[in-house]
Amino acid sequence: MASCGGAGHDGGRSRPTVVYDDLVEVREHAATLQTILQGSPSVSAVDARELVKGMMAKLSSAMSVLGATSGSGVESSLGTGRGPGPGGRRKKPGTALSGPHRRSSSRRRSKSPFINMVTARTLNDGKTWRKYGQKYIHASTSPRSYYRCSHKPDQGCQATRQVQESDSNPSEYIISYYGQHTCKDPSTFRSLLIQGAADAAPPADCSNLISFQSINGAAASTSTSAFAHHVVKEAVDLHPVPYSRFFNYSSWPPVQEGMSSGSLSPAGHGKFMQYAGGQLVNVIGRRTLPLTVGSAPAEYWPVVGAASVDTDAGAGMDSFPSSPSSLGLMSGSLGGSFGNNIYDDDLFDLIPDQGRVPMHMHACNTRPTLHAWGSSNIFL
DNA sequence: GAGATTTGACCGGC
DNA sequence: GCCGGTCAAATCTC
Numbered sequence: 566m567a568s569c570g571g572a573g574h575d576g577g578r579s580r581p582t583v584v585y586d587d588l589v590e591v592r593e594h595a596a597t598l599q600t601i602l603q604g605s606p607s608v609s610a611v612d613a614r615e616l617v618k619g620m621m622a623k624l625s626s627a628m629s630v631l632g633a634t635s636g637s638g639v640e641s642s643l644g645t646g647r648g649p650g651p652g653g654r655r656k657k658p659g660t661a662l663s664g665p666h667r668r669s670s671s672r673r674r675s676k677s678p679f680i681n682m683v684t685a686r687t688l689n690d691g692k693t694w695r696k697y698g699q700k701y702i703h704a705s706t707s708p709r710s711y712y713r714c715s716h717k718p719d720q721g722c723q724a725t726r727q728v729q730e731s732d733s734n735p736s737e738y739i740i741s742y743y744g745q746h747t748c749k750d751p752s753t754f755r756s757l758l759i760q761g762a763a764d765a766a767p768p769a770d771c772s773n774l775i776s777f778q779s780i781n782g783a784a785a786s787t788s789t790s791a792f793a794h795h796v797v798k799e800a801v802d803l804h805p806v807p808y809s810r811f812f813n814y815s816s817w818p819p820v821q822e823g824m825s826s827g828s829l830s831p832a833g834h835g836k837f838m839q840y841a842g843g844q845l846v847n848v849i850g851r852r853t854l855p856l857t858v859g860s861a862p863a864e865y866w867p868v869v870g871a872a873s874v875d876t877d878a879g880a881g882m883d884s885f886p887s888s889p890s891s892l893g894l895m896s897g898s899l900g901g902s903f904g905n906n907i908y909d910d911d912l913f914d915l916i917p918d919q920g921r922v923p924m925h926m927h928a929c930n931t932r933p934t935l936h937a938w939g940s941s942n943i944f945l
Numbered sequence: 946g947a948g949a950t951t952t953g954a955c956c957g958g959c
Numbered sequence: 960g961c962c963g964g965t966c967a968a969a970t971c972t973c
Contacts, residue, residue, distance in 0.1 A: 696950060698965060711964070715949095727964090 677723050677744025684737050688728060692746065705729070716748030723747065 688694075694712035701708045709729045714722035723744040731737035 695948095697967090699951070700963070700965095702964095703962060709963085713965095725964095 677725055680742040680745060682739065682741045684731055684734075685740055686737055688738060688740075690740070692724070694726065714746060714748055720748040 693715035695715045695717070696710055696712050698711035699708045700711070707730050709727055712726045712728065714724040716722040724746040725743045727741045727743070729739050731739050
């Protein structure tokens with residue numbers, strides 16, 4: 566009964582132990598791969614392939630374990646929180662809910678599916694949220710705040726998010742999103758656009774949109790691109806759907822000196838934007854191969870720096886195109902293939918171009934562009 | 946007064 | 960029994 570937590574998995578190891586061990590191993594492999602990608606001649610592509618294979622297997626194992634707990638497990642070690650915001654109740658009288666106030670209906674409903682987790686510098690992501698709870702969770706020095714969409718009462722929007730201060734960087738928040746916005750708030754206009762543009766039947770699972778385009782837009786003809794292709798193919802082979810939906814290859818091994826760096830834009834020195842969880846995520850990487858599969862917190866990829874979001878009190882969402890359509894993609898190469906899958910929102914990759922525009926984009930003065938979703942893109 | 950936040954209690958899953 | 964997610968009254972801000 567009480568010990569049913571994970572005894573059935575992997576020789577009696579507890580579930581957290583299994584996951585942790587697997588992830589540690591993946592991290593080690595990733596580090597090795599980083600070395601390979603940085604041009605170590607002593608390791609062949611075959612070795613890299615084997616490493617990737619091992620990583621995929623471990624990740625699959627970890628995910629299968631986490632899958633049972635759906636969402637709650639992916640944020641196991643979130644950091645510290647932040648004190649309550651301005652306003653609100655100052656003190657609580659000694660009222661205790663008793664007798665007539667006691668609630669009888671079920672309080673714990675099935676949790677909305679985990680959508681995404683991002684690191685942000687502000688809590689404003691362009692959506693309107695209503696805080697409904699705050700709690701100090703176990704082993705955490707600061708509270709976790711619970712928000713639901715403000716439009717839940719009137720439109721039944723089931724989107725929720727959990728906010729906690731980043732452990733590594735107190736100025737940042739780790740935000741986990743659950744459930745998809747179904748409200749028609751202007752802030753979710755992008756979703757409506759996507760919906761409207763979905764005339765053409767999308768692939769069965771658009772969340773598996775992948776781009777192998779190199780970050781500077783150059784042809785993906787290097788061995789690195791080939792490798793990237795292989796990485797994703799491995800992922801697909803091993804984990805057709807959930808894998809790609811869970812992991813974000815945007816942060817995949819930084820491709821550095823090894824690739825055709827000559828054409829790399831000085832301005833494109835490693836930051837690019839990604840749309841994640843309804844937010845524009847400023848992925849702080851280096852010459853990262855913008856290989857994107859689904860959505861997932863960048864921190865799952867230890868090779869690259871943390872992702873962060875800066876919408877700065879909403880200004881970011883106001884001044885920055887918040888959807889593929891607003892970037893002119895709906896009628897472009899994307900066509901109608903950007904479907905109405907609820908995960909599609911997370912599927913486009915934004916990278917800086919060399920141009921500079923007065924667009925509000927934290928730590929990135931470059932003009933965001935989308936990858937040329939063309940023949941190099943694959944629907945899985 | 947309306948809407949948002951705070952916070953202790955409640956409740957279900959593990 | 961513990962822990963985390965949610966409820967809802969009390970309270971605050973505008």
